[in-house]
Amino acid sequence: MVLKAVNIIRSIVKGVVSEGDLTVDATAGNGHDTLFFASLVGEKGVVYAFDIQQRALDITRERLRAHRLEERVKLIHDGHESMDRYITGGVKAFVFNLGYLPGGDHGKTTQSGTTLTAVKKSLDLLLPGGISAIAVYRGHGEGQGEDAVLREYLSSLDPHLYISVLAAASNQMNNPPLVWLVQKKQEACPTNNY
Ligand SMILES: C[S@@+](CC[C@H](N)C(=O)[O-])C[C@H]1O[C@@H](n2cnc3c(N)ncnc32)[C@H](O)[C@@H]1O
DSSP states (O other): OOOOOHHHHHHHHHOHHHHHOOOEEOOOTHHHHHHHHHHOOTTTOOOEEEEOOHHHHHHHHHHHTTTTTTGGEEEEEOOOOGGTTTTTOEEEEEEOOOOOOTTTTTSOOOOHHHHHHHHHHHHHEEEEEEEEEEEEEEHHHHHHHHHHHHHHHHHOTTTTTTEEEEEEEOSSOOOEEEEEEEEEOOSOOOOTTO
């Protein structure tokens, strides 16, 4: 396995998601993460996939169809900041692959304000033991803003309630992506009890 953001997220998420789970791809894009979740949750599981661009949802639907997995996925044409209109809780894992649609309009990118709102909501909607995984791409203007707001918020989460892990390549050039992995604890634990 190559140690890149998407692989780090998938290897961790695989360890917590089981058949029958509810998972959320907060940024459907080209559908790779949605497909990954759809194959993990099995026939009884459900995946919600959000995107503000119909084009992204169309690409994602086609990708799912090619693998005959579209039945277990709800594609939602709305911003992830509104996720609580569609989901009331019980989520085992979220993936946020931030930024813009590869090969698409770079102006239609995730934004720091709505990203922060959505990440906060994801933590509320997580099951105990569930994980919210976020890949942040700092190489563009909005990505730097997202990095700043997420760093401040995720570093100061209540240590009794969440474990917040930051994975960052420390020797690579050109602002490599950052990965945040936030797990809701099974029960409120003392700070030093991992
Ligand atoms: C880097 S791409 C996601 C890649 C995708 N997960 C994949 O596997 O191909 C980021 C996507 O986020 C979408 N996006 C931007 N703002 C959003 C928002 N507020 N809510 C949901 N999606 C958003 C963009 O339209 C774009 O398709």
